[in-house]
Amino acid sequence: MAGAPSLEDIRDAAARIALYARRTPVLTSRTLDEMTGAACFFKCENFQRVGAFKFRGACNAVFSLSEAGRGVVTHSSGNHAQALALAARLRGIPAYIVMPRNVLAIKQAAVEGYGGHITLCEPTLAAREETTARIQRETGAELVHPYNDYRVIAGQGTAALELCEEIPDLDAVIAPVGGGGLLSGTAIAVAALRPEAAVYGAEPAEADDALRSLRAGRILPSENPKTIADGLLTSLGEKTFPIIQKLVRDIVTVSEDEIVSAMRLVWERMKIVIEPSAAVAVALLLQRGAGFSGARIGVILSGGNVDLDRLPWRAEGGLLK
């Protein structure tokens, strides 16, 4: 893929990952419909393999490689790490995952469970990049960036492709935004399949770099972001930013309280487990409820990986751990 992905690239990705990824269900909720006055359709990527949409992009990247034998490498302490490890195992190639030394043991174990080779490094950007580059040199593995990669963006777009196929008459689609891989892939799919629909990015107010970047017209980094939505801490990349700039109607921020309330509401009423990053999109839906009245709204529930021993409504004296 030379330039930004097209709908065709997303369709190719869908065909490429069809044997491996789940076609996740679209759920509805009477409660959420009543609260918003809209007809809401939730694309359940929490049911995706490894528990998040990240598997789509990683899988597309891995199965796009013409010469894959030397494996793939990435730096990630989150869902992308597991996703790449599983995708590589499915293709029978090594996956090298660079993680910061302070990564949770449970996340390290999950990557190892999928057969990933972990290299720990100091928790700094410089150490992460140097370590990744070194592994690339030593192994010849191909870098698969968590979001700043057109193959990954095309893969993430397959969730919205499926959503638009199943619910063809949406008026708007909401996806959370961190690095922008999911949001840019979603925007490409929706713009091509349903140009009437507005695409919104949902972002924690405590990590509002995407909103600031869009306003400023250039990529602004995250500044000491502190949000429970730990999948959305990263800043936009130079591949995701122009797509979002061109195709996304707006970025809307939500508070930490709104995120936790939305997460709890979905658990209690929809009976599904979503992670805080996914709840960010639901929080936008609820915040704009009246504005969406009468409309048909798609919401991408990005993932469901949470630590059940550290739920936000457990903590005393505040929402954050």
Add this chain to the structure above:
Amino acid sequence: MAGAPSLEDIRDAAARIALYARRTPVLTSRTLDEMTGAACFFKCENFQRVGAFKFRGACNAVFSLSEAGRGVVTHSSGNHAQALALAARLRGIPAYIVMPRNVLAIKQAAVEGYGGHITLCEPTLAAREETTARIQRETGAELVHPYNDYRVIAGQGTAALELCEEIPDLDAVIAPVGGGGLLSGTAIAVAALRPEAAVYGAEPAEADDALRSLRAGRILPSENPKTIADGLLTSLGEKTFPIIQKLVRDIVTVSEDEIVSAMRLVWERMKIVIEPSAAVAVALLLQRGAGFSGARIGVILSGGNVDLDRLPWRAEGGLLK
């Protein structure tokens, strides 16, 4: 319905409740399949209205009434109370719900939210029956027992009807057993639609009255049951017992540890919220894993109503609150 429900009665119930109840999805899980060696199909009644299968039976009973104007009455502090209140509201008739004085405020509020008229009574069997009988006399309302009612049994059977329609070649079906409404309805549907399949009742070892009753050949009451599966505290009724005796292959008990582990596993890996009573069926599946190897197993996940502030893995020093 003069005698025990037939498959036709269950089909009639399905048609009667079709406008109101959800046709819940059947989910699969790679993790559970790998753990058991079986192909597992989970009928998600946690996604049912009011969050539990109970709505099916209550709805069938309410919409079976030829003269409904005087309303319905029941005693229940659990899901049946909410289910009957909602079903009555949908038909536009009053629902009188007798609850013990020590009922949780949240459960009382849920019934009131559906427009149910609550009468509190002392938390004894005598007070409950006396109060219910008095309301029947005063209002002329029809009693809809939580499980010892053929209309309710037929309604509960619609979950297995849908499951067998969607997955026609099951080798076994597992449902939890408390009063036996779900299990007996399930057994009737499966015996008629898929006679090759064995039906198992899953019961907490700490509330094993159904197992003891089956062994003894007569209904034995619960003796001071103490289980986290609070939907399964009741004893079999004279309408459910003979059906279970005739059509259920076996009752299998599971420990409290097994229930909590199964519940947590489903939350973590399937990303859905199930209540302890539903986890009892999953615990049986896991306990008998090897015995089910190679088979196609249906599991009825009966409900998803849990208090997120009181999760069993929160408590210190033990599983029970």
